[in-house]
Amino acid sequence: MLAGRPVAPCYTRRRLHVVVPGMPWAAVERATVIEIEGLSKLYARDVFALDDITLHVDRGEFAFLTGASGAGKTTLLRILLRQELPTGGHVKVDGRDLVALAAADVQAYRRALGFVFQDFKLIPRKTVFENVMFALRILGVPDVQQRRRTFQVLKWVGLQHRANAYPVELSGGEQQRVAIARALVNEPVLVLADEPTGNLDPDLALDIMNLFREINGTGTTVLVATHDRELIRHVGRRAITLDHGRLVETA
Amino acid sequence: MIGGLKYFLSEACLSLWRGRRSSVLSILTITIALFVLGLFLLLSANLERTVSEWSRSAEFSVYLRDEATPIERGAVERGLRADASIAGVDVVTKEAALARFRRDFPELVPATLGAPGNPFPASFEVRLGSSAVNASALETLATRLRTMPGVADVRYDRQWLDRLASLIVFIRWAGLSLAAVLVLAAGLTVTNVVRLALYARRDEVEIMELVGAPMSYIRGPFVCEGIIQGGSGAILALVLLRAGLDLARPPLAAVASGLVDGNAIQFLSAGMVALILLGGMLVGCVGGLVAARRLR
Numbered sequence: 447m448l449a450g451r452p453v454a455p456c457y458t459r460r461r462l463h464v465v466v467p468g469m470p471w472a473a474v475e476r477a478t479v480i481e482i483e484g485l486s487k488l489y490a491r492d493v494f495a496l497d498d499i500t501l502h503v504d505r506g507e508f509a510f511l512t513g514a515s516g517a518g519k520t521t522l523l524r525i526l527l528r529q530e531l532p533t534g535g536h537v538k539v540d541g542r543d544l545v546a547l548a549a550a551d552v553q554a555y556r557r558a559l560g561f562v563f564q565d566f567k568l569i570p571r572k573t574v575f576e577n578v579m580f581a582l583r584i585l586g587v588p589d590v591q592q593r594r595r596t597f598q599v600l601k602w603v604g605l606q607h608r609a610n611a612y613p614v615e616l617s618g619g620e621q622q623r624v625a626i627a628r629a630l631v632n633e634p635v636l637v638l639a640d641e642p643t644g645n646l647d648p649d650l651a652l653d654i655m656n657l658f659r660e661i662n663g664t665g666t667t668v669l670v671a672t673h674d675r676e677l678i679r680h681v682g683r684r685a686i687t688l689d690h691g692r693l694v695e696t697a
Numbered sequence: 698m699i700g701g702l703k704y705f706l707s708e709a710c711l712s713l714w715r716g717r718r719s720s721v722l723s724i725l726t727i728t729i730a731l732f733v734l735g736l737f738l739l740l741s742a743n744l745e746r747t748v749s750e751w752s753r754s755a756e757f758s759v760y761l762r763d764e765a766t767p768i769e770r771g772a773v774e775r776g777l778r779a780d781a782s783i784a785g786v787d788v789v790t791k792e793a794a795l796a797r798f799r800r801d802f803p804e805l806v807p808a809t810l811g812a813p814g815n816p817f818p819a820s821f822e823v824r825l826g827s828s829a830v831n832a833s834a835l836e837t838l839a840t841r842l843r844t845m846p847g848v849a850d851v852r853y854d855r856q857w858l859d860r861l862a863s864l865i866v867f868i869r870w871a872g873l874s875l876a877a878v879l880v881l882a883a884g885l886t887v888t889n890v891v892r893l894a895l896y897a898r899r900d901e902v903e904i905m906e907l908v909g910a911p912m913s914y915i916r917g918p919f920v921c922e923g924i925i926q927g928g929s930g931a932i933l934a935l936v937l938l939r940a941g942l943d944l945a946r947p948p949l950a951a952v953a954s955g956l957v958d959g960n961a962i963q964f965l966s967a968g969m970v971a972l973i974l975l976g977g978m979l980v981g982c983v984g985g986l987v988a989a990r991r992l993r
Contacts, residue, residue, distance in 0.1 A: 527907065556909030567904045571711075583704070584910040628908070 478502045479636050479667045480526065485535035487521050487691070495521040496532070497691040503669055505635075508662040510678045511671040513688035519671040522688070523640050526669075527561060528552050540635050557585060560629030560666075564641035566621040568613040568628075574600065575609040578628045585632055599627045603657065619650035626657055630666075637661060639670040643677060655681050701917065708918035709925055712894045720926060723883075723890040727930025727980060728937070730879030731973050735938045737872020738969055743962050744865045751861075757783075757823040757835070759842055760849045763791070765819075769847030776845065777821055780838055785824040791815045818849055880980055883930065887923050887984025895919055895988055920985035927981020931974045939964060 480503035487496040496518045503509050511519050524530045525537060528544050537544040542555055568577050579596040587595070600606045603623040613621055622642060629637050639658065643651035655670075655677060662668045672678065678685050687695040713720045759773060777786045789797075794817035799806050809816070825835070839851045895902065905915050942964055949962065965973070 529907075553906070553909045553911050556907065559909070561907055567900075567907065569901050569904055571901075580905075580910075581908050584905075584908065584914055 477505050479505045479507070479540050480669065481536070481538040483536040485522075485525070485532050485537060487518075487525065487530065488533040494691045496525075496688075499535070499688075499691075499693050501686055501693060501696060503667060505667055506662070506665050508659065508668045508681075508683045509670075510681070510683060510685040511669060511688065512673060512675065512678060512685050513694075514673060516690070517688040518691040519673075519688055520640055521691075523638055523669075523671055526638055527559065528555060557581075557632060558635055560632065560634035560637040562622070562625045562629050562637065562639040562642045564644035566613070566618075566625045566645075568621060568624055570613050573610050573612055574605060574616070574624050577613065577624055578631050581628050581632050595631060596627075599631045600624075602630075603627045618645050619653065622646060622650075622654055623657070626654070626661075630661060634666065636667045636669065639668070641672055642670060643672065643674065651677060652680065701914070704914075705917040705921040709921035712898070712918065712922050713925060716890065716894050716897065719890045719893055723886045723926045724930045724933065726886040727883040727927055727977055728933040730876060730883040730980075731931050731934035731977050732937055733879055734872070734876030734976075735934055735965060735969075735973055736941075737869065737876060738973075739938065739942070739965055741865055741869040741872065742965070742969070744868070745862075746963070748862050748865060757825060757839075758852045759821040759823065760818045760852070761820060762847055762849045763818065765847030769845070770819075773842065773845055773848060774821060776842065777823060782825060782834060782838075783823055787822040787824070789820045789822055791817055791819045794818065794820065880976070883927075884980045884984045884987075887926050887981050888987045890926065891919050891923050891985045891988035894922060916986075916989035919989040920982060923981035923983070923985025923988070924978050925981065927977040927979065927984070928974065929977075930981070931977025934977070935965075935970060935973060 480501070482499055482501050485496055485499040486494060489495050499518075499522070511522060513519055521530065525532055525544065526539060528547060531545060539555075540558065544555075547555060569580070572580065575596055578599060579592050582592040582595060597606060597609070600609055603626055605620060605623050605627065608616060608620060613624065616624065622645075626642075629639075637658070642658075643654050646654060651674070658668050658670060659681065685695070685697060686693065687697075759777065761770060761773070774786060774788070777783055792815065795809070795815050798809070798817060835853060839853045842848055842851045902915055942962065946962060
């Protein structure tokens with residue numbers, strides 16, 4: 447359990463993941479964190495990265511986004527991070543319409559999220575402690591609280607003893623733990639992870655997945671993109687499968 | 698607010714240190730540009746002051762005929778004193794003029810001894826006003842005085858000073874134009890140096906964007922880096938100017954003794970110093986902003 451982390455409201459009631467074609471957008475329940483309706487992303491003429499995707503992820507849910515390379519997992523995550531805009535359809539995250547989101551509000555939107563990438567994306571010239579604390583600093587959290595909260599989160603991921611190390615001095619698993627700590631430190635409503643275990647051996651991958659499970663256990667919604675079917679089977683949560691940009695299964 | 702500034706400053710200093718070679722190049726470019734600007738400002742300010750002093754002591758003398766009557770003399774004197782651009786009038790009698798000549802040129806005294814009577818005319822020596830000296834108005838006055846009865850000649854040697862003043866204006870504009878080109882070059886150098894720093898840290902910038910750092914937070918250190926480069930260049934330029942002036946004073950005093958008092962050459966005024974310093978920082982700031990503008 448994440449020490450000192452206030453427990454977010456955890457919705458135990460799961461809605462049915464059945465989308466009725468033509469269902470009005472406004473009728474979707476607000477217990478949903480990710481609301482995607484008819485989403486498409488066209489990169490070139492007739493080359494759809496995403497084609498008419500409709501899916502919902504509930505508050506407090508842990509879901510996998512899976513599919514072969516090129517299926518559209520990363521494109522979907524990039525749209526959810528508002529790095530890209532869809533060509534068509536609607537996307538809402540925690541009630542925010544990402545298509546209508548003004549450029550000036552994008553950074554504020556991202557501050558409410560946590561993200562974890564395959565290549566960790568840590569700032570090499572900052573220590574572990576500074577990398578994690580940075581996410582709080584930009585929120586304007588007072589210094590003392592920044593330090594206390596950073597220490598708590600590092601302790602939770604088991605890296606408090608490496609607080610003064612630089613990313614280059616850490617193993618891949620440790621670096622990913624730092625990235626997870628950074629994703630959590632601002633208590634996000636949603637954590638997005640793109641192939642977070644892609645650079646790790648199977649044992650470390652399971653460790654990282656257990657961390658995500660614990661995060662989810664506090665009520666935080668988690669969406670993990672991975673092509674590792676074995677890992678999904680092991681964790682045993684909903685898998686949203688994409689194939690050539692189309693949603694083929696959600697089970 | 699203060700925390701943010703501290704962060705910008707520390708990040709900017711770190712980045713400058715990391716790219717110290719290009720930072721030094723950038724600072725030196727700004728130094729050269731502002732040194733040239735400062736040099737021209739220094740030259741034109743000192744020349745202007747000198748010319749203004751020379752103008753005040755410019756000779757304006759009205760020579761009288763020996764046969765001029767007291768009434769004619771009185772009319773000339775009244776005409777002079779009535780003019781607003783004239784600060785004062787000294788009467789120099791024939792005897793006083795001869796005495797002054799003998800005092801100033803003792804080696805020529807024997808030549809005057811053989812001359813019949815006193816060859817020097819009486820005159821009015823005019824002191825011109827300090828500020829509102831209008832060259833054309835004085836020229837008109839001189840022309841009018843020449844036609845007055847009892848006046849033998851009017852000497853007015855201000856024309857060359859006016860030409861000198863025009864030359865100073867030209868020097869100032871030439872200096873400002875050259876400095877403007879150099880300042881532009883300096884601005885472009887800062888832009889490119891900051892852009893290089895930005896390129897070197899593009900991964901970091903991407904991470905900051907993903908974490909949701911405000912754009913001001915991402916751009917701030919780069920703009921701060923530009924301001925530090927500009928400010929450092931300006932300070933260096935001012936130090937070099939001051940040192941150069943101190944070194945140049947003795948030889949200048951030796952070369953131009955009699956014309957210019959080497960010790961009277963003044964450094965830039967406090968306003969000018971502030972202008973150069975702020976100008977340097979502004980150039981750096983604009984350079985940093987232009988470079989960081991590329992971030993979405």
